[in-house]
Amino acid sequence: MSTRNTTTAVVGxxxxQLPTPLGTFAxxxxxxxxxxxxxxxxxxxxPAGYEAEPPLVRLHSECLTGDVFGSYRCDCGEQLEYALARIQEQGGTLVYLRGHEGRGIGLANKLAAYALQEGGADTVEANEQLGLPVDSRDYAAAADILHQLGLSSIRLLSNNPLxxxxxxxxxxEVVAMVATEVAPRMENLRYLQTKRDRMNHSLSLPTTTPTEGPNE
Ligand SMILES: [Zn+2]
Known part of the structure; x- marks a missing residue:
C-alpha cells in the first residue's frame, strides 16, 4: 500500500524520443x-482527425512476466501492445506504473499466488490464502503525472471501473471508457473470467475454446 503524501509532487x-516497433513515442x-x-x-x-478528441490514456501496471516474457498467464503483455498501438493511432499517453506488480503485492508474492493457482485457487482466492490484498494499487502518482502532462480530461483505455x-x-475527468479487449487464450481464460466475475471488469468472453499458444 502506498504511503505517499499527496502534497508531494512526482518529479518529471x-x-x-523512444523509437519502438509500434512507432516513436515521447x-x-x-x-x-x-x-x-x-x-x-x-x-x-x-494525428489528423483526432485533434478534437480527448487524448487516450492507458494506466499500465507493471507486470514483468507478461510485459517482458510475454506470459500467457495474464493478458498484460498483449494489453500493453494493444494500448501502445491505439495511442500511436489516435494520440495519447500510456503511464507505465512501477510498484504495481501483481496488483501491488510484488513479484515474489505474485509467483507464490501462481503456485496456489496451480493447486486450483483463482486469482482472488490465491491472494486471500496468502493473506494479501486482492488489489492494493494506488493511482495518486498516476493522476499527478496526468495533471502535470496537462491531461485532466481523457478517454481511458481500460475495462476496469476501479x-x-x-x-x-x-x-x-474520464469522459469515456474505451475497451481494451484482447483475444483470450486457453492459459488465461480462467484469469479473465475471474476479472469479469469477481473484479467487475467489462469483458465479453467467448464460450468456444480460445487459442492455445501464439496466434502468429
Ligand atoms: Zn500480468
Missing amino acids: GPVV AQAWSDPANGTEHMSVSAPA KHHHLSRHGI
Whole structure:
C-alpha cells in the first residue's frame, strides 16, 4: 500500500524520443519522492482527425512476466501492445506504473499466488490464502503525472471501473471508457473470467475454446 503524501509532487525528467516497433513515442521518467518509485510515460501526438478528441490514456501496471516474457498467464503483455498501438493511432499517453506488480503485492508474492493457482485457487482466492490484498494499487502518482502532462480530461483505455473511480477521485475527468479487449487464450481464460466475475471488469468472453499458444 502506498504511503505517499499527496502534497508531494512526482518529479518529471527530460522528454526523450523512444523509437519502438509500434512507432516513436515521447518518453519521460517520473520519480515519486514519497517512496522512490520511478514511473514512465510515453506519449504520441493526435494525428489528423483526432485533434478534437480527448487524448487516450492507458494506466499500465507493471507486470514483468507478461510485459517482458510475454506470459500467457495474464493478458498484460498483449494489453500493453494493444494500448501502445491505439495511442500511436489516435494520440495519447500510456503511464507505465512501477510498484504495481501483481496488483501491488510484488513479484515474489505474485509467483507464490501462481503456485496456489496451480493447486486450483483463482486469482482472488490465491491472494486471500496468502493473506494479501486482492488489489492494493494506488493511482495518486498516476493522476499527478496526468495533471502535470496537462491531461485532466481523457478517454481511458481500460475495462476496469476501479481505475475510472480512482482517477475521478484525484481530479481527472474520464469522459469515456474505451475497451481494451484482447483475444483470450486457453492459459488465461480462467484469469479473465475471474476479472469479469469477481473484479467487475467489462469483458465479453467467448464460450468456444480460445487459442492455445501464439496466434502468429
Ligand atoms: Zn500480468
